Amino acid sequence: MLRNYFTLAARHLLKNRTYATINILGLATGIAACLLIFRLVHYELSFDRFRANYDRIYRVVTNDHDPNEGDFYQAGIPIPAMDVMQTSVPQFEAFARTHSMWPTVTVPESPGSFMGHKYATNEEQEVGIFTEPDFFKIIQWEWLAGDPETALGEVNSVVLTEKMAKKCFGSWQLAMGKNLVLDNAVLVTVRGIIADPPANSDFQIHLVASYATLKANGALYFYFPDWGNTSSNCQAYALLREGSSVDEAKNLLAAVGQAEYKNNGSRVSRRHSLQPLADLHYDDRYHSHFGTHSTSKNRLGILSVIGLLVLAMACFNFINLATAQAAGRSREVGVRKSLGGSRGQLVAQFMGETVLIVALAVVLGGLMAMLLAPLLKYVSDVPDTQPFLTQPAVLGFMLLVTVFVSLLSGSYPALILSGFNPVKALKNNITTRTVGGFSLRKVLVVTQFVIAQGLIIGTLVTVSQMNFLRDMDLGFQPDLVYVIEGISPDSVSLPRYERFKRDLQQIPSVEAVSFGSDRPSSNNTWSSNFALGRGAQDAPFNVNLKFVDPDYLETYGLRLVAGRDLEPSDTIREMLVNETLLRKLGISNPEDALGKELRLGGRRTAPVVGVVADFQSSTARDEQRPYVFSSRKTSYYTAGIKIRPDDMSATTAKIAQIFEATFPEQVFDGGFLDEKIAAFYRDDERLSALCKGFAFLAILISCLGLYGLASLLAVQKTKEIGVRKVLGASVSSVIALLSKDFLLLVLLAAVVATPVAWWAMSRWLEEFVYRAPLSVWIFAGTVGISLLVALLTVGAQTWKAARVNPVKSLRSE
Amino acid sequence: MIEFKDIERYYDAGAVKSYVLRYASARIGEGEFVSIMGPSGAGKSTLLHILGMLDEPTAGEYWFLGEPVHKFNERRRTELYQQYIGFVFQAYHLIDDLTVYENLETPLLYKKVPSAERKSRIADLLDRFNMVAKKDLFPSQLSGGQQQLVGVARALIGRPKLILADEPTGNLQSPQAREIMDIFRQLNRDEGVTIIQVTHSDTNARYGSRILHLLDGKVERDEKI
Structure with a gap:
């Protein structure tokens, strides 16, 4: 019996090659995507799980x-x-x-x-x-x-x-x-x-x-x-x-x-x-474990949902094509029932076909995933050193996918087909319409396009936000600043700071050199309680500290809005504050702060001599913070070097060489500031890359389904097209007739997808204090893209159908 | 063997019920060869489908071998059907994707007949119908007469007590039609198989022993030959 089902299924697939190819390709793509996400999520969930106790x-x-x-x-x-x-x-x-x-x-x-x-x-x-x-x-x-x-x-x-x-x-x-x-x-x-x-x-x-x-x-x-x-x-x-x-x-x-x-x-x-x-590994409130990264369960949840959505889309394709084909198989169902086939046996037969398709798709999807797995390292922390397909968890997941997808995509068509009334089925009275699946198919196509459009909107929004962050005014100039971090201001090294600075300034392409406790924008924080004004109470918030030399503002391109820069000093003698600090204290005119005493941590006091324009001190997710700058040589862990754009690699090599010569006992850790800032948004860039990948997949799968449906519709409407052409319809009007329904479905999907995606992406953007506006063009563009893609997919099929000689198509009926 | 009383079958055609069968009653004994005749729309095929348990009456009683079929669910009807009934269609209705051999095998698979017995039964029938050489061909490679021969063989493979034939020779030319009808007569006489056929042809009806004339959904006349 099983062998019989299997040969039958294989013959059926061979006979309907286009249908089978579309089905298997669509499913395989979805399964591959799902497997990759599974790999990622499974990896992140495996952290330290192997530990005893x-x-x-x-x-x-x-x-x-x-x-x-x-x-x-x-x-x-x-x-x-x-x-x-x-x-x-x-x-x-x-x-x-x-x-x-x-x-x-x-x-x-x-x-x-x-x-x-x-x-x-x-x-x-x-x-x-x-x-x-x-x-x-x-x-x-x-x-x-x-x-x-x-x-x-x-x-x-x-x-x-x-x-x-x-x-x-x-x-x-x-x-x-x-x-x-x-x-x-x-x-x-x-x-x-x-x-x-x-x-x-x-x-x-x-x-x-x-x-x-x-x-x-x-x-x-x-x-x-x-x-x-x-x-x-x-x-x-x-x-x-x-x-x-x-x-x-x-x-x-x-x-x-x-x-x-x-x-x-x-x-x-x-x-x-x-x-x-x-x-x-998952609670990012605490950070600071000894690992390379944390991942919130939230993020893993979002990824899992995306993976399941893509898989569901592929299953929808299957259901769509199978029910659309059902009409053509009604006679077979009738015959089989008249030969004594029970409903259960027919369900088993159709499920057998599904399992065969799904198994082929899982194998193909597994191979695709294996080939794509090395790309995971660009969007996640999954190392590419481990084998992929041979992992028991991955194999188990593939088995689970086979069962789950077979049930999800096979049971509905199987139940529909096996439920045909044999008498009607034998008379070929069953049309696509009476299968009762037409509205279901519409719902499924719309759902696919909702998912696809949602992902396109997600992609466009993340890309626009990334561009916004790149072009944002940080309040300083991160370009062409080379930063050496982790210098230890110990008693051996400190006396050589000045010589290091002088040597660097000898390089013709170096514009400015400065020492400081930290670069302007970093994840480090160093804060203290403080009071502004002689004998004043502590302010109700803490202030962040940076210790810098007088070249700091010039090197990093920070701007003064009032007063002057610090005078050279090795200890705390003068202070600069930023605008945020004044705003939080309710001082509207920066000039008013000049000359006031600022007390740090209940001990050190120094006059404010200048006010620095606000700058982005950490990621765009955070509010701007109140800052105090002062000098203290023993806290200089960082050197910033502003260079000219000509021959940068030679310049950085020279910098490294001078560093090694000046501080032989220290280890050189240099890099460009803009790259370090870009690292803040590593997770966001990855999210954006993932969105791009999945939006592409979603569109691909939706189009495969649309293509299959359009070709079936073209076949079913052969007679109508013939009649219309005999009545004088032009090719273009026939194309319009056949495409109109599909384009309406895509538009309907846009109506659903737009508000949902708008809501979800606003939530994501809310994480950023500084964010790009959600432009209407993103949504209009998405609808435009999906209409265009749908039109191209359907168009090829309808063009073929519309050009058939009406005499031929009418004879075949 | 068969008794049906006041069988009624209607279809919903918008607001009104469109009756195909109404108050149809008759009794058919084991070993009979009955032809159902009547003008188009008299309900011949519908009656045959109901007798063959492919369709259900909307009212009335249907007793098959003393069992109340009208009270059975689909599963029990299928059991009864698998055991006792074989169907032959005007349009042959072979499964295109299956070879002759596999078409014959399908009913046995549904009946869960063991493999060895399947082989011998199919071999017997192929032999009997002179089709051994054609067993690996697909239906599209056969002539209409040959296809119907396979159709009859397929109906017989389950060793039914009752064969239902819906215009079995309607698509065939007369020599081939005669061949099929001869087989029916032989089955009825030599093996005691009960046969009920729907036909338009008087010639074919003469092969049987009794004709039920249907008109407007009723058995209008019961003619013995």
Whole structure:
């Protein structure tokens, strides 16, 4: 029986090649898209899931509530609070503090030497931490060498990953017991080798030093054990005892430090709490884990929905074509019923055909997805190093898709076909209209075009917003500014700053050089409470700080709206403020601020000498923030170099060369400012790219369906076309007759898609404080594009049908 | 074998009911060869379809081998049908995508007959109808007479007690028509198969033992030959 169904299905497909090709291609495209999204979502959902005790691992976090500014979430914990937690929460089976670092690692040339081969740790991919041995009880790790219990027991001991050890010593087997120098200051010994973390882990830790090493080098690594200091570099992880109550542990944590926090006299009420490992990758309120990125579940949800929509569109095609074809198969149904075929047996036969088509499509779609999988790295964080089709999850998903798509697209046509009254079916009395599917087919085509148009609108809106951000006035000039970051203003390097600056200015294509704590626009924040005016109360909001030299404004192209630039100074002597700060304080005339005393953090006081025009200090998602600029040489971590556009690669090479010569113990980390700013919008660019891809797919699938429908309609209307032509209709009027209905469907889809897409895209745009207007042209253009594409698709078929000699078409009836 | 009482079948034609059959009643015994005759629109084919359980009466009773078919659902009708009835059509109605062999096999597949038995039954029939050489051809490769021969063979493959034929020779030329009718007569005489045919042709009706004359949806005259 099965073999019979199968041969029958195969013959049917061969006989209706166009129909089969359209069906299989459409489905395969949808399945390929769906598989790629599945791969992406599955990858993001797999983060750290492989860890032992996944459900019992928590990160301790800090939740602040400010009555004026709302809630703040951070991963950092004050060090004294950690001391209390370590002993006061009986639910903790293990508790470990971590302290992040991104050290420059030197492999000494000779034992005891501080000179040798230097390696920078990459901020994103290779985190270093100081931690306690308990860390490895919480985050269990494979050890290649060394003992997890004792390796971190002593001061100046480190554990390296296989990759790090290989980088430093050529082979991890050679690394045990060798020396390394961290940040040109701390001589450490390798006491253990651990396996490299897999890509789908938020613990991209490659160098682990004992916590005792941190305490011994407290100043170098900002180890400040006081209640008022919270840094995202200082975190704590815990393993809860089996069967213990999370809520009880949270209650105990909420009580930690309450007295101390109140003593600070701050408005902010602070509570510590627990964040489960299961949220680490997805809760972007806290950030700052040791991984390369976070992904909100929201985003994964949107992607999944897009994937399902595209798949659904492909299924709609199938239903459309199958029901449109049903009329032609009615006689077969009648015969089979008169031969004693029960409804169930007929359903089985038609489902068999569907399963065959779907199986072919899944195989083809799988191959397409495999070929396209390497492109995923452009729109997501999925590494292209892993195999695609052979993953059990992907295979399982393909099987699931086969079953699901077969049921979704096969059951309706099968039920319709098998439900035919045999007498009517034998008389060929069943027309496309009586199948009852015509209105359904219209609904499905409209739905397809709603999805396609929605995605086109999404694409156009994201592209216009990206262009808007690119062309936006940032309040400074990001072009042609080369930035060197991560310079350490230590006692060895500081005296060479001036020489570095002088040497750079010797390069003819360098226009200006400046030192500062940070570039104008970054994700870093450094803020403080402050007061403006002698003896004034603290302002009800914090101000952000940047420490800069007098060349900063010129280098980055920041504008002064009142007063003058800072005078050269190595310490805080004068201040500049920005317009936002004045606006938030209610000062409308910038001149009024000049000469006023500004007190930072209750200690340092200096006069305001100038007002800087507002500038975009972080992403366009955020409001402009109040800023204070002042000088303080010991906080200069960044050099900005404005260059001329001629021969930029030679200029940057020269800059790097001078840097290496001036600061041989530091690692050079340079890049262009505009590229760094573009990195803010990486996720948005990816979203935009995804939208483009899926809009294209959606249009393609809709058109395949439309093409199939139009060709069937042309066949069914052969007689009508013949009669009309005999009556004197021109080719163009016949084309108009056949195309009109389809174009109306596309217009109807626009009526549905436009408000929905408008609403969704306004929501997305609302995330940006600065956004491009939603232009009418985007919507008009979308309708135009879809009409044009639909017309071209349908047109070819109707043109063919309209040109048939009427004598021929009438005879065939 | 068959008894139907006051069979009624109408179609909704807008506001009015358009009756095809009304108060049609008759009894047909096992082994009879009955022809149904009447002018166009008398309800001949509809009656045949109802007897063949392809259609349902809107009112009336239909007893088949003592079973109340009018009370059965589709599944039980299909069971009854598969076991006892074979259908032959004017337009042959072979399945275009299937070979002669596969066309013959289809009813057996629906009846879930085991493979070995299917093979032997099909081989017997092909032999009997001299069609062994044509078993792998598709219907479009056969003449009309040959197609109808396959149609008859297909009706017989399930070893039915009752054959229903709707103008079985309507599309055929007379020599071929005679061949088909001879087969029917032989089946009726030698194997005791009950046959009910719809026909316009007196010649064909003479092959049978009884004629039911239908007029305006009623059995107007019951003629014994």
